[in-house]
Amino acid sequence: MVKFEIHNLNIWFGSVHAIKQVNMEIQSNEILSVIGPASSGKTTFLRALNRLNDLNTNYKMTGALELEREDICAVDIEVLRRKIGMVFALPLPLPLSVFDNVAYGARMHGERNKRLLGQRVEDALRQAYLWEEVKDRLNESAFKLSGGQQQRLCIARTLAVGPEVMLFDEPCSGLDPISTAKVEDAMLKLKEKYTIVLVTNNVKQAARVADRTAFFLTGELIEIDKTDKIFTAPKDRRTDGYIRGKFG
Amino acid sequence: MKRNSYRTQMIAFFFLFLAMLLIVVPVGLIIVIIVQKGLPAINWQFLSDIPRQGMRAGGIFPAIVGTVYLVMGAIIFALPIGLLAAIYLSEYSKDNMLTRLIRLAIVNLAGVPSVVYGLFGLALFVVFFKFGASILSGSLTLGIMILPIIITTSREALESVPYSFREVSLSLGASKWQTIRHIVLPNAIPGILTGTILGLGRAAGETAPILFTVAAFYLPQLPSSIFDQAMALPYHLYIISTQVPNVDAKVRYGTAFVLLTLVLFMNLVAVIIRYKFRKKKKW
Numbered sequence: 376m377v378k379f380e381i382h383n384l385n386i387w388f389g390s391v392h393a394i395k396q397v398n399m400e401i402q403s404n405e406i407l408s409v410i411g412p413a414s415s416g417k418t419t420f421l422r423a424l425n426r427l428n429d430l431n432t433n434y435k436m437t438g439a440l441e442l443e444r445e446d447i448c449a450v451d452i453e454v455l456r457r458k459i460g461m462v463f464a465l466p467l468p469l470p471l472s473v474f475d476n477v478a479y480g481a482r483m484h485g486e487r488n489k490r491l492l493g494q495r496v497e498d499a500l501r502q503a504y505l506w507e508e509v510k511d512r513l514n515e516s517a518f519k520l521s522g523g524q525q526q527r528l529c530i531a532r533t534l535a536v537g538p539e540v541m542l543f544d545e546p547c548s549g550l551d552p553i554s555t556a557k558v559e560d561a562m563l564k565l566k567e568k569y570t571i572v573l574v575t576n577n578v579k580q581a582a583r584v585a586d587r588t589a590f591f592l593t594g595e596l597i598e599i600d601k602t603d604k605i606f607t608a609p610k611d612r613r614t615d616g617y618i619r620g621k622f623g
Numbered sequence: 624m625k626r627n628s629y630r631t632q633m634i635a636f637f638f639l640f641l642a643m644l645l646i647v648v649p650v651g652l653i654i655v656i657i658v659q660k661g662l663p664a665i666n667w668q669f670l671s672d673i674p675r676q677g678m679r680a681g682g683i684f685p686a687i688v689g690t691v692y693l694v695m696g697a698i699i700f701a702l703p704i705g706l707l708a709a710i711y712l713s714e715y716s717k718d719n720m721l722t723r724l725i726r727l728a729i730v731n732l733a734g735v736p737s738v739v740y741g742l743f744g745l746a747l748f749v750v751f752f753k754f755g756a757s758i759l760s761g762s763l764t765l766g767i768m769i770l771p772i773i774i775t776t777s778r779e780a781l782e783s784v785p786y787s788f789r790e791v792s793l794s795l796g797a798s799k800w801q802t803i804r805h806i807v808l809p810n811a812i813p814g815i816l817t818g819t820i821l822g823l824g825r826a827a828g829e830t831a832p833i834l835f836t837v838a839a840f841y842l843p844q845l846p847s848s849i850f851d852q853a854m855a856l857p858y859h860l861y862i863i864s865t866q867v868p869n870v871d872a873k874v875r876y877g878t879a880f881v882l883l884t885l886v887l888f889m890n891l892v893a894v895i896i897r898y899k900f901r902k903k904k905k906w
Contacts, residue, residue, distance in 0.1 A: 457796035
C-alpha cells in the first residue's frame with residue numbers, strides 16, 4: 376500500500392533551490408533509506424514530510440505531498456505531526472525526567488490519566504529496547520542517560536505519540552557501533568508496525584536495514600529502487616560512484 | 624628584543640590592573656563609608672518609628688514602607704506586560720522593519736534619563752489620568768522605567784533556550800503555545816527572575832521618577848490606599864541631606880545604609896538565582 380505520494384516536489388530556501396522536481400512513493404511498512412552526499416537535500420526532503428521546514432521563514436514549496444491521498448498541507452499541522460514522528464540526528468532529550476520525556480507528546484494531546492500514561496510510557500520504552508535499562512531510573516533527568524540510551528529514549532518518545540510514520544534523520548551519527556546496532560535492531564522491529572524513512576550518511580547502514588533506497592544528489596532524486604538492486608546493479612553511473620565511495 | 628617585549632607586557636598589565644582597581648575601589652569605599660557611618664544609627668526604633676522633631680530624630684519607617692509599596696506596584700505592572708512583550712518578540716514576531724523598530728525603541732527606552740520618566744509620569748498619570756500624586760502614579764512611572772530591563776532580560780532568557788527543544792516539541796505534535804508554555808518558559812524562568820529583581824533594585828533606588836509623581840516631604844501616617852502619597856527612601860535621603868538643616872549625619876548615613884542594603888540584597892538574590900540555575904542547567 377502506498378503511504379506517501381510525492382509529485383513534482385520543489386523546495387526553495389530563499390533563492391536556494393534545495394529540492395528539484397522529485398517524484399516518488401513511499402510504501403507502508405517499509406524502511407526507505409535516503410542516501411546522498413552532504414547538501415544533497417536529504418534532510419530537507421525528510422523535514423518536508425512532517426512540515427518542519429515551515430518553521431523556516433524563507434521556505435517555499437511547490438508540488439504535492441500526499442499522506443494516504445490527503446494533501447499534508449491541508450491537514451491540521453499538529454494532527455499531521457502526531458501521525459509522522461521524527462527522530463533527530465543528535466539525541467535531543469527535553470530537559471525533563473525520563474518518564475516525562477516519553478509522556479510529553481501524549482500529555483500535550485490531552486492524556487491526563489496516570490495509569491494510561493504509565494502504560495504508554497512502558498510500551499514505548501519496551502519497543503525502543505530501553506525499558507530494562509531505565510525502568511528504575513524513570514524519575515532521573517534524561518540527560519543522565521548515555522548517548523545511545525538518549526537516542527533510544529527519543530525513539531520511545533516519538534513512539535509514545537502513536538505515529539504511523541517514523542522519520543529518522545541520521546539517527547546514529549553521534550553513536551558508537553554498539554548503540555548503532557541497537558538502534559538498527561529497533562528499526563527493523565518497528566517496520567512491522569510503522570513506515571520508516573531513514574536519512575543516513577552511512578551507506579552501509581542503508582544496505583543493512585533498508586528495503587528500498589533513494590539516492591539524492593544536489594536536490595535531485597537520481598535513483599530509487601530495491602536496496603540490493605541499488606547496491607549491486609545501479610542504473611545510474613553517479614549512484615554507482617557514490618556507493619563505491621568515489622565521492623561524497 | 625626579548626626584554627623589550629617583556630617590559631611592554633608589564634606596562635600593559637600595570638594599566639589593566641589599574642583600570643580594574645579604579646572600578647573596585649570606589650565601590651568598596653562607598654560600602655565601607657556608608658556602613659561605617661550608617662551602622663551606628665541602625666536600631667529597632669530607627670527602622671520602626673516615624674520621623675520626629677522635623678525629621679531630625681525618630682525613624683524612617685514610613686519611607687521604608689513607601690519604597691516597598693512602590694517597588695511592589697511597579698513590578699505588578701511591569702512584569703506581566705514585560706514578559707508578554709518579551710514572549711511576543713522572541714517567539715512570535717517575524718524579523719521585519721516593524722519588529723526592528725520595536726527593538727530599537729526598547730533599547731532607547733532604557734537610555735532615557737530617569738528625570739524624563741518623572742516628568743512623563745507627571746503629565747500622564749498625575750495630570751491626564753487624574754491619579755494625583757499617589758502610589759499608583761509613582762508605581763506606574765517606575766514600572767515604565769523598568770520595562771525595558773525586564774523585556775530585554777526576559778527576551779535573552781527565552782532566546783537562550785536551545786532552538787532544538789522547540790523543534791522536538793513541535794515534532795511531537797505540540798502546538799506552538801504548548802511548546803512555549805511547557806518547554807521554553809520553564810527553562811527561561813530563572814533568567815526572567817534575575818532581570819526582574821535587577822529591575823526592582825533599580826526602581827527602589829531611583830529618586831527622579833517619584834519626585835514628581837508620589838513622594839511626600841513628610842507624612843505623619845502611613846498611606847492607606849494606592850491613591851495616597853507616600854514617603855520613599857531615596858527622596859527622604861535627599862530631603863534630610865539638603866532641605867532640612869541640622870540633621871545629624873548619623874541619620875543621613877543610616878537612611879543611606881538601609882537603602883543600600885535593600886538594593887544590594889535584591890542584587891544578591893538575583894546573583895544566587897542565576898548561580899543556582901547555572902549549576903542546574905542540563906544542556
